[in-house]
Amino acid sequence: MKKLVAGLVQQSCTADRAANMEKSAALIEEAARRGTQLVLLQELHTAPYFCQTEDPANFDLAEPVPGPSTEAFSALAARFKMVIVASLFEMRAPGLYHNTAVVFDRDGSMAGKYRKMHIPDDPGFYEKYYFTPGDLGFGPISTSLGKLGVLVCWDQWYPEAARLMALSGADLLLYPTAIGWGTSEPDCERALMLEAWLTIQRSHAIANGLPVICANRVGFEPELEGAQRGIVFWGNSFIAGPQGELLARAGASAEEVLSTPVDMTRTQTVRRNWPFLRDRRIDAYSDLLRRYRD
Secondary structure: OOEEEEEEEEOOOOOOHHHHHHHHHHHHHHHHHOOOOEEEOOOOOOOOOHHHOOOHHHHHHOEOOOOHHHHHHHHHHHHHOOEEEEEEEEEEEOOEEEEEEEEEOOOOOEEEEEEOOOOOEEOOEEHHHOOOOOOOOOOOEEEOOEEEEEOOHHHHHOHHHHHHHHHOOOOEEEEEOOOEEEOOOOHHHHHHHHHHHHHHHHHHHHHHOOOEEEEOOEEEEEOOOOOOOEEEEEOOOEEEOOOOOEEEEOOOOOOEEEEEEEEOOHHHHHHHHOOHHHHOOHHHOHHHHOOOOO
């Protein structure tokens, strides 16, 4: 495919799962009206970002894959003849849960899934309490539109993950995301965090010669119901080309649908001019398998 109309959904979420699903469906329909062929949803979009606290009751938000949400997104993919990348809290077995991205092809079939590999454990992001690290590896998911290198949020800070997707033949890198500022973060730190987040993902595009799509949440979500503390998700979802150039970018506070043509032939052109894969010294990288070189 030479041209791909790629899109994403940036939305806010509440504790009302049905309302979240209805909103996602409406925004996917809006993307379809714009001719979007591939749409990415943000991380854990059926619920609020529950990982701000460690509460065993939150495990009730998990669901099997396949399950109710996959049925709904499968129907949307078939209805709009669109590839949809969704992000779900997967209950694999009692006591075993994953942060899982699921890909639906244009006929509604489930093309594959990816389980988040890098799991953070920081104030406000207590994901190790909920999620077992993924065990499906870094392999792209084949669809009728190409091979999708799907990674999830914290994975976006690791060049190794993007590189392994590229080396396995991914045509695009996609990052469903939930990232923002704590309410106590000073403005100067906020600016640095946002710039770092944009830069690291655009660098994956450059280093691998691949387009990148990142969908982030937006809006304030309290740590606990009614609390003043919480996370302000900073939006800024974007689509970048294979030299890191921004093709489309959302704002910081509004719900938005982005949709833009992506020239898929530019990967070939960029890699011919910047042949990073050719010049890799694979004979000298064995220390990458060590935690740290003392």
